[in-house]
Amino acid sequence: MVSISIVCLLSLFLLLPSPTITAAFNYKSALSKSILYFESQRSGHLPHTQRATWRHHSGLADGLQQGVDLVGGYYDAGDHVKFGLPMAFTVTMLSWGAAEYGEEIAAAGEERHVLEAIKWGTDYFVKAHTEANVLWAEVGDGDTDHYCWQRPEDMTTPRQAYKIDTNKPGSDLAGETAAAMAAASIVFRKSDPHYSHLLLHHAQQLFEFGDKYRGNYDKSVEKVRSFYGSVSGYMDELLWAALWLHRATGKREYLDYAVANGVFFGGTEWSIKEFSWDVKFAGIQVLAAKILLLKEEPLTENHQKVLQQYRAKAEHYICSCLNKNNNGSNVLRTPGGLLFVRPWNNMQYVSTAAFLLTIYSDYLTAASEKELHCYEGTVPAADLLDFAKTQADYILGNNPNGLSYLVGFGRRYPTRVHHRGASMVAYRESQGFIGCTQGYDEWYSRRKPNPNVIVGAIVGGPGLRDEFLDERGNYMQTEACTYNTAPMVGVFAKLNSLAQTNLSKGSLPGGLKCLGSSELAAEQN
Template identity: 35%
Template sequence: MSPSCRLPPLLLFLPVVFSAVTHIKNHWNGGFEAETCVPVTQELNGWTLRLKFDQDVWWIEIWIGSPNKISNREYTVSSGSHQNPGDQICFNFLGHGAGDISPTATVTIDGQSGGGAPQGGSQAGSGPSNTGGGGTGGKKNYGEALGKSILFYNAQRSGKLPANNPIPWRGDSNTGDCVPGGWHDAGDHVKFGLPLSSTATLLGWSLVQFKDGYEKAGQLDQMYDMIKWVYDYFLLAWNPGKQELCVQVGDGNADHTFWGRPEDMHMARPCKYVNGGTPGADIAGGTAAAMAAGSIGYKDKDAGYANRLLEAAKSLYNFAKGHRGVFTGGAPFYGSSGDSDEMCEAAMWLFKATGDQGYLNDAKGFVDLGTAWGLGWDDKKIACQGLLYEATKEGQYKGAVEAFFNSWFPGGGITYTPCGQAWRDKWGSNRYAGNSAFMALLAAEMGIQPDKYRKWAVEQINYILGDNRHDGGCYSFEIGYGSKYPRNPHHRAASCPDRPAPCGDAQLYAGGSSPQILQGALVGGPDANDNYQDVRTDYVQNEVALDYNAGFHGALSGIVHLEAAGAMPATNNKCPC
């Protein structure tokens, strides 16, 4: 099946005049493409360019060397190449950001006398903080990868988009839904409550635990803006007066017969509900967990909004507790194996939000201490075990967490690819590795074998961001990160040319790269031998989905947190980029 918020305002810009030829080649909401040439005045055995802006620039993409972000206003780009006097260093770069700004930019070559301190108008945007080199060599820029993941969730928005929509090829869609807003599931356009709530819970957890990671990455405001889109949807989906929760918008079977833009889709989009006569504590509990986590994340940002989320989470949890059972009306899509894990998660997040011992007691009754297969939209067992250990420090919960990671680490029974990915399943191997990496970073924060868990987690994310051998190595499975990444995700909207050009089944099978770059999306991933094909029709390896990005996204915030704290582990990936 094809499982398929908002960023700050767009960025406008003027050409950057460095010292010779520089001009804007293309521009769009939130970014631009520029090219320039910098004169070389002395022999250089390796060099570092220094770009300075007088206004905030979120991040840049450049392919002549390894970019390094000093701050939102200063970047360096390094290369080991030799240059002679009279040469020029010419390059293209992409700038990303927001706001009606027109910053001045200067570029210099470090250590070179004279030359290259140009002035002029430039434009760029704001974004992730530097945490290392670019996506194609050396250290990874985890902050940049985090910012791009936020863009992916913005690309998934349903409903009427705000004026600051950062995705130029997306527009208003499905505005007549019974519950407007929210995120499309994957490359399709259904809103499925189980993966949606699971995704939102993991994203909210990352904001609660690793807020400083978002701050260091320059992504805190963007994260708040992005995730509020789904919280707003949950608040509309739950009707406490009617004791009814909308758990699905759209018909999966009908939706999957349509290939095109969500903006052009006019089929019927039926709504499905859980209520007193239709059980669905799995989705209701999961949604309560997401809103309770959101109430903590928003407490310092907007206390009134945080309270709305908390009150909705309390009433929805009480409803779920009184109407146990799983939702079966969405078959054959996202069938749940049980509701105890979601109820446990909901109880624990409400305990964290309120301190009410009753919620903790509930969670102790819901928890399953068995060893989880993985962390995903249908199985939150390991998440509940970790939350209980964090709250109680009791050995039984610590033992369950350690048993999970013992089963995931080398020698524990899980398959490892030749380049070192913990490969759980052909459906979304990147997803499961990313989710477990996030959980490992959370467990480390709880004091469970922090050195070992952090090292393993970072190595898994490094594999995803380029420490692999696909396409000659340095291949990022996150779209838009680095210079080599998937160009043909199984995603309808990204396959469509700019409007008003038509889009239909022909675009599914069209050759060449998709017209739109689905920035930040994490594709399903390789097979057990590190093999991967970038083919749009391959919905096994090239699927993208809300839940695919969730743990990966959280792990990125956790790694930037480690960088901010000076606690990055030494890693030893088998296929370093």
């Protein structure tokens, strides 16, 4: 077996053209761990194949009070409310990653696990969409939930369920759930055509519901306002859903919708510096740009004109991440090079940016457009991927703190994650009931590391000066969310594939950090 050191020596003579991907981190391990994380966030009756064995069944009576089965789905973070909007965005991003990098995920041996992660969410959405114009939006109450520090298996907080319907609309929630199911239908098209068709049917109904009965879901479900209020409104989600339905069905009517509403809904107007569970414009603009770049279908002159406007806004976002815009329209960076949008859970914006940069690099390359044109000059398409890699590597430990913000990866990572279940003795080990305030008294305030490692979680991350305090009470930095990790599944799959390709060629170009085999094993965890 050729050692890494010999491969590095050979690379001096075999500099084959390929993207600059180093072997400093084990992206396959990062991919596997990131997918495993979603098993820790499962609600409902857990299967016998459950790998996060410190978790057990929970929320088995969800929806019972309302006469509907709402068992399943995901907890969004360290608490036990099931919030529909961030859950749907999580599934959309998992599905987008699988749709773009399905072969790379399969090559890493993770196809079954990523399909299971997506299906755990979409199965719940099918249950929650009980009628054409009814979608259950939330289970649990964030206010009362936050008074308790309990394992999900011990929950005593109210599990009231809330819905949107024709009298209490929620176009943003309906649109995001439609996008999630449409994107997932693409992923399941080959492996399970019947399920793919079912998801697409629900997606189309939800889009029609959201478009016909317009309104913000946080006005209909007031309980959600303090936690996942829709600041951007619903127009971005309707465009988002339309473009995902176009991609899933190929029907021109959905593209026509995105073109006709581009100006009024802000898709061609908003210059955005973030992409998140709430603000979808950058993602919309990248999806629209793909249609234009790859010439996927014949386009009218008007379609081309509007899609070019979408593309211009997409590239404004990309350039802002690359620090190539002007007049203060770039995303801030920490001294260590991390993109910084805001102090609370900044990693969510880093992971979504890394994903959009990765796929846009691919789109430009596939379109034979070798450069991106920014205000500060042109940027080679490969540089987008290189920068996305810097953000992934920062997450994995290449940062001033030498700390992996992907829990369970590397030598050092946060051990006091703000997460109820992880912070207490596992239910499988001790089934004795832990009360609401008992959890705060005996577990929350403990200085010791969490007894359970929530592998694959990406925590909120450091502040503007790269500072990070690994304390359970520092929830702005130590709480992890499903939508932090979901975009990185696709990024890690891409980086792993390129690293493996370069290694097999004996070529590790472009400033590669060469490690000996023993060093590499230690570095990779």
